[in-house]
Amino acid sequence: MAEYIIDEDYDNVRVDKFLRKKYKDIPLMGIYKMIRKGRVKVNGKKTKEKYRLLEGDILKVITNDIVKEKKFIKLDERDSKLVTQGIVYEDENILLFNKPYGIVVHKGSGHDYGLIEILKSYYKNSDINFVNRIDKMTSGLILAGKNLKTIRTYTEYIRNKEIKKYYYVLVKGEIKEKKFVIESNLLKGEKNVNEVAEDKEGKWSKTIFKAIKVNNGYSLLEAELVTGRTHQIRVQLAEKGYPILGDYKYGVKSGKKMFLFSHKIEIEKENFKFNLELPEYFSEKLF
Known part of the structure; x- marks a missing residue:
């Protein structure tokens, strides 16, 4: 299963267009089949291909045999050191991280993995995700939730400009x-x-x-x-x-x-x- 928190880049984008971008190896009919069979959910509910995503939506894709996903990456010593040196604060629900410049937050654009994939693997927690975002060359504080309930709460804070x-x-x-x-x-x-x-x-x-x-x-x-x-x-x-x-x-x-x-x-x-x-x-x- 894959999970995405919709950020500003995909606000008002249709579900089928989002999935086509994320799953380029799946034909369009395969994407529609996933949606019809309830393998694609937005905020815990089944959706339709025409639904337009909103910033802060949580989209889950149950890929099963359609796409073989690598759940956790193998961390080397450098990756582990990046995590231990970057933690500013954490409890059972949130993680505040000091990101160095030059590190991407998410995989893509020529990067096999980013900071979030490192953190998921370090904590062996596929639910952990950032609630805000900073660019590759921007450094400093970035906030993550460790569970879906916290992520929903803090993305709502972001949406309401309460952070x-x-x-x-x-x-x-x-x-x-x-x-x-x-x-x-x-x-x-x-x-x-x-x-x-x-x-x-x-x-x-x-x-x-x-x-x-x-x-x-x-x-x-x-x-x-x-x-x-x-x-x-x-x-x-x-x-x-x-x-x-x-x-x-x-x-x-x-x-x-x-x-x-x-x-x-x-x-x-x-x-x-x-x-x-x-x-x-x-x-x-x-x-």
């Missing part, structure tokens, strides 16, 4: 404003969802920025996400003329690291708050 997320950002240029807000409409590319641009037809996006330190031609900002669109901070700052260092897609196309770090998560309903210090590589660049 506050803050990032440290280092940009080129000395920003004079102490505090500023960027609101824009962001639209993904039709052929490549990882290409995002400001467009009046896009989704409304909002970020609150505070200047923390301005020095040596650079500005250290704290960004509070009001919405959580793909590449939101990266595109908004680039359009304002303050590209993020190390952002090869939208920003300064040099260096091995992107200076975007998820440093704080707050969930008032759970009395949950964690805040990480500024990474050393930020300080080395700024001071």
